[in-house]
Amino acid sequence: MPIPVADPRLLSIQDYTYTLPTERIAPEPLPDRDQSRLLVYRGGHITDQTFRSLPTELPQDTLLVFNDTKVVQARLFCRKPSGGQIELFCLEPVAPHSAIELAMQQTGECVWKCLVGNGKRWKNGLILLDFTAQGQAATLTAERMEATDGYSLIKFNWQPATLPFAEVLRGAGHLPLPPYLNREDTEADAVRYQTVYAAHEGAVAAPTAGLHFSDAVVADLVAQGVAMTRVTLHVGAGTFQPVKAARMADHAMHGEPFVVQAAVLRQLLAHHPRPVVAVGTTSLRTLESLYWLGVQAASNSLLPDKLPHVLQWQPYAPGSTLPATDALQALLNYLDAQGLEALHATTQLLIAPGYRFRMIRGLLTNFHQPESTLLLLVAALLGPDWRRVYDHALSHEYRFLSYGDSSLLLPNAE
Template identity: 50%
Template sequence: MPSPQHLSILDYTYQLPEEQIAKYPLSKRDESKLLVYKDGSITDSAYKHLHEHLPADSLLVFNNTKVVEARLLFTKSTGGAIELFCLEPGDQYADITTAMLQKGKVLWKCLVGGAKKWKSEPLAKQIDYGIKKLDLQASMVERLSDYFLIELSWDDASLSFAEVLHLAGQIPLPPYLNRLAEETDKTTYQTIYARHDGSVAAPTAGLHFTDSLFEQLAAKGIEHKFVTLHVGAGTFKPVKAATLQEHEMHAEFIDVTIGFIEDLLANLHKTIVPVGTTSLRTIESLYWLGVKELSRKSLVISHKSVASDQSLVVSGQLENKEEMALYQWDAYELPQDVAAADALQALIDWLKEKKLDRLITKTQLLVAPSYKLRIAKAIVTNFHQPQSTLLLLVAAIVGNDWRKFYDYALANNYRFLSYGDGCLLFAPES
């Protein structure tokens, strides 16, 4: 599989009129339009009819991450406004869940709006909740190139950081909506199955699913499973470099149980359909993590069979034999001929060897043209921004036909981006 490093991002753009960006969702989630693309043909439908377009042996994979109120607004003693956008926890925490459960204080990587106005004095705000008041304080620990490390502390040690954000923060709507978050966004910008706090953006393909739609899918025998990928702000990051080689793919936390990986292994014969780009990146990452483990074992065996370390050539990501994370170009540099069943089994064996019941790690997987799907057979997804890695993912699945159905959607008044309509895309039969 050739690397997409030299792809020009200018080849993945289109004109998106402002009036076709959905600023608000429809009142009934599953009445959003659904464009179905299969074998080169386009069908107009709606999410509430999704079950009609899926084979009975399908397995849907959903991302059950929960959007947190990641924007914190402070006012300086002099009256100036400072906004903290909480991106991800400090490196000392094993995962997002651990950091979200911290009580009393926590270290967080943040973007800071109005940073030039913030010298070194702590910021403070008071929040009324019930008959109580919460005092929240933010102190700058370190300025780094891409973010600030901030210590957030609060005076009610019974509250977790997730609870503090819920009381003090605002939902971080995507910047392209160009409006302030409203009270209704706390519900509408959240899937009905969201469970695990940690995302700063919703897995938006899932926003269209309702209880009645789940019932229709189940009635047809279509199963569903859940994974967790905490969506970072990098999902909105446009590719500004001329080629992908100069673009750093954002890394995001994934959290999956060994039981899910075993279920995935047992259902490889089915039509596996991730709902959303995050779900697709998660299950495809599991494949490559398994390949990475098989490669590590192979290298260890080779290492034992040679007289000197100088005879062993490994990539930088494989030198640490205990490491289980996925980097931007791994999928293009690792062995390409590993069966999905073998890769998933290797990952299961690794977890059992480590006596772990879940895998919590980071993935930087970049899915772009030349990428070959290993687990997924189709995807349910929204319409994405021009020159984005999300659009590149779509192009990787359907090739240049992405232009065909994007042009069709634009001409037929489909609503675009997070609160907009979506599509069901089937990968060509290999």
């Protein structure tokens, strides 16, 4: 067992591993979203349920927080004039807009940071992709501008130039399924690799904890009187990035943009101290990031001309004692002062053993890969019991990873 430490920078990721047999990885979704299994961990006690029972398993007066990001068809299979295929995986916009909402509405041309497949075969020149968008023939051209740190800056041009880039991706792109599925996307994935409440395009990976929700489960939650709200964090490809460093101090956490409406901040403030349960690690990271942005706002260190940002190690500096309610109120005051109805920010927050949760009391999540930052987050929430949960899931034949089963983690008994 790893020795508990106060500073996660001292952790070795090799202490957070387990053996995941290939046959435990779910290659396809179940026929019905809500028929997946649900492992319930409540104050140290584990029970086996199905996802349809979620509404009755939640603590009384729970506020469920969803991430309503929508996965974009970010993989583009282009061709060289000579006929060779080059794959471009769009990661994040660079110009003329770095904000994903604006970038998706850009017309004519844009620049994105991309991963390039078969990149050694593309020395220079344009590559092409013919597609259909809005019922008309269209063409996309791509030019590599520069390459650095394993990524390339790619300049895209397309005709008709009046098409927004969102329509280009819808017509020309493919869903970026997790690499461990090792298969091409299908028509079924176009539906099942999105949540039923997906609303805002920008993610290159699904917030998979939400894939289990059906309209019927949502209706049951309403009938049970469970409060619900939404945030938007656009999941980046870094969610699949393995931890290669010997110590976490040497691992660079990926940054992701998120948006939270002022009305949601007010709802969170009014709900305190009743329990908040995050649907997925992305919702959880967003909620906890709100606390740390509130700490910045309370100390007047959020600048109006700079996008608010949470650094990877901010929570592990000498600890803040600011109550969560004060942090939320400070954020609301900041938005009011700027005349804003939504908080736009980015986060690199790394949650690992040693972290103290301020905003949430529970987490709904799938089962994650060994030696991943997502597993570190679960270990931060459950302590050493994370291993008991995963041993139980393995011995009871739960399905793992994106299309796998679910768990409701409530570390403190009601």
